[in-house]
Amino acid sequence: MKRTPIFVLLLTSFAFAQTTPKITYIGCGSLYDGKHDEAQKNVTVKIVDDKIDSISPTTKATEEKGSAVIDLSHEVCLPGLIDTHTHVLLQGDITSEDYDVQLLKWSTPYRTILGTVSARRALEYGFTTIRDLETEGAGYADVDIKKAINNGVIPGPRMQVAGRAMDVTGAYPVLGYSWELKFPKGVQEVDGADGGRKAVREQISNGVDWVKVYSDRSYYVRPGGVLDDVPTFSLDELRAIVDETHRERRKIASHAAALNGVHNSVEAGVDSIEHGMYISDADLQTMVAHGTYYVPTLFVGEYVAEGRAAAGAKVWIKIHEDTFRRALKAGVKIAFGTDAGGFDWKIDPAREFAIMVKYGMTPAQALRSATVTASELLGMQEKIGSLEAGKFADIVAVPADPMADIQQLEHVNFVMKGGAVYLKP
Numbered sequence: 053m054k055r056t057p058i059f060v061l062l063l064t065s066f067a068f069a070q071t072t073p074k075i076t077y078i079g080c081g082s083l084y085d086g087k088h089d090e091a092q093k094n095v096t097v098k099i100v101d102d103k104i105d106s107i108s109p110t111t112k113a114t115e116e117k118g119s120a121v122i123d124l125s126h127e128v129c130l131p132g133l134i135d136t137h138t139h140v141l142l143q144g145d146i147t148s149e150d151y152d153v154q155l156l157k158w159s160t161p162y163r164t165i166l167g168t169v170s171a172r173r174a175l176e177y178g179f180t181t182i183r184d185l186e187t188e189g190a191g192y193a194d195v196d197i198k199k200a201i202n203n204g205v206i207p208g209p210r211m212q213v214a215g216r217a218m219d220v221t222g223a224y225p226v227l228g229y230s231w232e233l234k235f236p237k238g239v240q241e242v243d244g245a246d247g248g249r250k251a252v253r254e255q256i257s258n259g260v261d262w263v264k265v266y267s268d269r270s271y272y273v274r275p276g277g278v279l280d281d282v283p284t285f286s287l288d289e290l291r292a293i294v295d296e297t298h299r300e301r302r303k304i305a306s307h308a309a310a311l312n313g314v315h316n317s318v319e320a321g322v323d324s325i326e327h328g329m330y331i332s333d334a335d336l337q338t339m340v341a342h343g344t345y346y347v348p349t350l351f352v353g354e355y356v357a358e359g360r361a362a363a364g365a366k367v368w369i370k371i372h373e374d375t376f377r378r379a380l381k382a383g384v385k386i387a388f389g390t391d392a393g394g395f396d397w398k399i400d401p402a403r404e405f406a407i408m409v410k411y412g413m414t415p416a417q418a419l420r421s422a423t424v425t426a427s428e429l430l431g432m433q434e435k436i437g438s439l440e441a442g443k444f445a446d447i448v449a450v451p452a453d454p455m456a457d458i459q460q461l462e463h464v465n466f467v468m469k470g471g472a473v474y475l476k477p
């Protein structure tokens with residue numbers, strides 16, 4: 053029997069699929085495109101397949117035959133939101149016990165099943181893209197969740213992932229049990245400049261988009277209000293890890309919460325500072341000069357404060373607020389990130405927006421941090437972050453104007469990613 057006809061058939065159906073684009077029109081009551089601070093009223097977004105084709109004033113009966121029409125005339129349309137600091141493999145860890153249970157009692161397959169639910173939740177909250185900053189002991193399960201989303205197996209946001217992350221020996225949980233026992237770790241333990249380069253190579257070969265390092269630990273407040281720390285990696289180690297990451301055309305995020313961790317990370321040339329509860333004015337200036345992003349993750353600090361304080365841990369909300377205000381004033385690029393997973397995924401990470409505004413951002417600045425600025429941090433500014441012809445049709449909607457009430461972003465009621473609808477009012 054001849055095999056050729058099947059091959060020809062496949063080619064024909066492929067060509068046919070290519071020539072019949074899926075057309076969708078969305079009528080938006082108003083629309084923020086992410087580029088301008090003012091809304092456009094009564095506009096129609098034309099979507100062809102997964103991309104935006106045009107945005108134009110709404111006129112009656114412009115829709116082509118066979119196209120889908122979505123009525124959002126009572127909604128405000130926005131670019132899909134971007135959360136640049138999440139953990140889909142983590143389901144809340146207010147206390148170290150919460151964390152240990154997930155690493156010691158839950159298998160990686162079970163955690164991955166939960167991770168797929170977290171990814172779906174992220175999308176339904178309106179986050180059409182996330183940067184997931186390490187799996188906390190679940191290996192490279194984030195690479196697989198990303199793959200399942202990209203292959204259309206499960207619903208979820210676009211993902212950039214960091215895999216296992218790195219810290220020095222003995223600095224990262226699971227910690228505090230008998231020295232006679234061996235415990236899993238929430239990171240890859242890495243020592244020395246050569247060890248750092250080897251770990252970067254290994255992680256990239258396993259599919260990470262980002263490398264993440266933990267640069268400090270063991271925090272305390274000096275008299276005078278400076279949050280001090282114990283740096284983990286030496287500056288030489290950090291420089292080697294950053295160099296190897298950039299040499300392989302990847303980016304590097306640094307968990308750096310206080311004085312020395314931030315300073316070493318900024319000096320070594322990382323791409324983003326995560327948390328940054330305390331950053332010196334001099335380091336803020338270097339961040340401006342280098343174009344280093346600041347991902348402050350404010351909400352998680354407020355949210356876990358009560359539980360962590362009850363468990364005897366210290367919290368530094370006022371210092372964090374002061375740093376955020378100084379960074380904003382200094383002109384540091386601030387990207388939206390929440391640490392979702394550090395708190396339960398049942399809580400909408402968009403609660404971060406209201407805190408950013410409470411700490412001095414305008415609603416427009418807060419929205420930009422989760423759209424245009426976040427897309428630039430991810431190097432995806434040509435594809436996402438604003439609503440423009442040629443970009444992915446990643447569109448969300450809220451019931452009322454978020455510039456008048458930023459908490460509207462906690463009420464996303466329409467989600468489209470790449471032209472496919474995941475949530476409707």
Ligand SMILES: [Zn+2]
Nearest residue numbers: 139185391394
């Ligand atoms: Zn985190």
